Amino acid sequence: MDEAAAAAPEAPPVAAPQPPPYQPLRLLLEGAGGSAGAAAKACRHHAYSRKQKSLGLLCSNFVALYDRDDVDTVGLDDAARRLGVERRRIYDIVNVLESVGILVRRAKNRYTWIGFEGVPAALKELKEKALGDMSGLVSPLLEEPSAANVSDDEDEDDRLGDADGDADSEKLSQSQSMELSQSQSMETPSDKPDTPRCQLRSDHRKEKSLGLLTQNFVKLFLTMELETISLDEAARLLLGERHAESNMRTKVRRLYDIANVLSSLNLIEKTHQVDSRKPAFRWLGQAKRKEGNNVTVALQPASKVVSSKRAFGTDITNIDNKRGKFVSETENKGKLMQGDGSMLKTFESQLRQGKSGGFVYGPFHPAGARKHEIDDRTREKESKNIQDWESLATSFRPQYQNQALNDLFGHYVEAWKSWYLDVNQESTS
DNA sequence: AATTCCCGCCAGTAA
DNA sequence: TTACTGGCGGGAATT
Numbered sequence: 001m002d003e004a005a006a007a008a009p010e011a012p013p014v015a016a017p018q019p020p021p022y023q024p025l026r027l028l029l030e031g032a033g034g035s036a037g038a039a040a041k042a043c044r045h046h047a048y049s050r051k052q053k054s055l056g057l058l059c060s061n062f063v064a065l066y067d068r069d070d071v072d073t074v075g076l077d078d079a080a081r082r083l084g085v086e087r088r089r090i091y092d093i094v095n096v097l098e099s100v101g102i103l104v105r106r107a108k109n110r111y112t113w114i115g116f117e118g119v120p121a122a123l124k125e126l127k128e129k130a131l132g133d134m135s136g137l138v139s140p141l142l143e144e145p146s147a148a149n150v151s152d153d154e155d156e157d158d159r160l161g162d163a164d165g166d167a168d169s170e171k172l173s174q175s176q177s178m179e180l181s182q183s184q185s186m187e188t189p190s191d192k193p194d195t196p197r198c199q200l201r202s203d204h205r206k207e208k209s210l211g212l213l214t215q216n217f218v219k220l221f222l223t224m225e226l227e228t229i230s231l232d233e234a235a236r237l238l239l240g241e242r243h244a245e246s247n248m249r250t251k252v253r254r255l256y257d258i259a260n261v262l263s264s265l266n267l268i269e270k271t272h273q274v275d276s277r278k279p280a281f282r283w284l285g286q287a288k289r290k291e292g293n294n295v296t297v298a299l300q301p302a303s304k305v306v307s308s309k310r311a312f313g314t315d316i317t318n319i320d321n322k323r324g325k326f327v328s329e330t331e332n333k334g335k336l337m338q339g340d341g342s343m344l345k346t347f348e349s350q351l352r353q354g355k356s357g358g359f360v361y362g363p364f365h366p367a368g369a370r371k372h373e374i375d376d377r378t379r380e381k382e383s384k385n386i387q388d389w390e391s392l393a394t395s396f397r398p399q400y401q402n403q404a405l406n407d408l409f410g411h412y413v414e415a416w417k418s419w420y421l422d423v424n425q426e427s428t429s
Numbered sequence: 430a431a432t433t434c435c436c437g438c439c440a441g442t443a444a
Numbered sequence: 445t446t447a448c449t450g451g452c453g454g455g456a457a458t459t
Binding site: 050053054055086088089108231252253256257260279 | 436443444
């Protein structure tokens with residue numbers, strides 16, 4: 001807890017590139033552009049600026065601070081203190097960094113710094129894992145519910161017990177209970193005396209962790225050859241299709257967080273999709289420090305390290321401005337798209353054109369079954385998606401088979417399964 | 430208005 | 445129990 005100063009094998013005490021005690025923060029936004037830049041400089045007083053507190057910037061600073069030869073261990077407290085942020089934020093950073101192999105958790109409060117050299121291996125492993133296991137079997141459904149593939153997990157959002165919980169905290173919607181997304185549960189749902197085991201004490205199925213999400217997000221790029229994907233699409237892919245709006249929202253929020261740090265690692269880059277101008281991310285794959293060497297840490301003048309717990313008045317974050325408003329117009333100006341001229345080998349583009357922007361990786365729809373049913377009433381929307389999927393399935397076939405993708409998006413398969421079962425039920429009668 | 434995404438409450442876990 | 449972790453989503457900043 002308090003590694004005051006004593007036994008703290010942390011990183012170098014406080015030497016090295018230690019930034020000046022207190023400086024206005026010079027954002028190292030990826031202003032790139034290079035062209036002069038509006039310099040803006042902003043008002044001298046630091047008005048609150050979200051960018052100054054972004055996870056991305058924080059990550060850059062984090063890396064700049066620890067990516068040195070003499071660093072071996074990273075202590076969370078140390079990091080939080082030196083970067084001037086609350087601990088909670090460090091967890092966010094560290095979790096994604098670990099997912100990409102830059103760090104390894106060693107113990108409570110302690111991580112071992114690996115550095116960018118660790119990235120390649122981590123990515124490779126991720127890719128293999130994604131494509132690898134569970135090869136074959138085109139129709140995982142029908143199969144035993146619990147796939148048992150424990151390997152990388154797959155989370156599947158619904159625990160059988162109550163399922164989906166989803167918790168829709170939404171009051172309404174009570175009416176239609178078609179939910180039922182039971183899917184598996186081979187046994188009769190009705191009150192069984194008690195579930196002997198499968199309880200799995202759900203709870204921490206919490207493996208919806210940022211770390212896993214990060215890995216799955218990365219797998220998306222690693223396996224499919226698309227070079228741009230919007231967080232929205234990613235969320236949809238990483239999540240079963242049927243899902244309350246709320247889940248999606250939360251997922252997307254997390255993806256924003258992840259994307260920001262991956263961006264600062266230069267693993268991805270923000271752009272816009274070719275045709276639609278929707279913001280999206282492109283995989284760069286070359287983890288490296290974002291340019292802008294200077295660490296822009298702002299240490300509190302002398303504030304006594306707040307006890308890491310919340311303390312309303314005090315603010316441990318960079319600089320003293322809270323979220324209050326103060327109009328700060330920072331120059332910034334993300335250089336938006338610079339057109340991704342790189343056509344690359346993605347079939348993706350053609351896919352997009354096919355559909356007018358819409359485009360949704362329709363999940364693994366069985367293509368046959370219920371199709372007519374809906375395309376009848378559910379005008380374009382749905383049927384369109386299906387069509388999409390079908391064409392996508394045929395035209396978009398990288399060197400990997402679909403199985404691989406199936407595996408990757410286990411959740412999707414799950415969704416499909418439940419859907420499939422539902423359909424069957426209906427049809428039976 | 431829509432999109433981003435910071436902030437920190439607070440519930441699980443670990444020591 | 446206390447300290448760590450880290451989901452989660454309100455709602456403010458940005459676009």
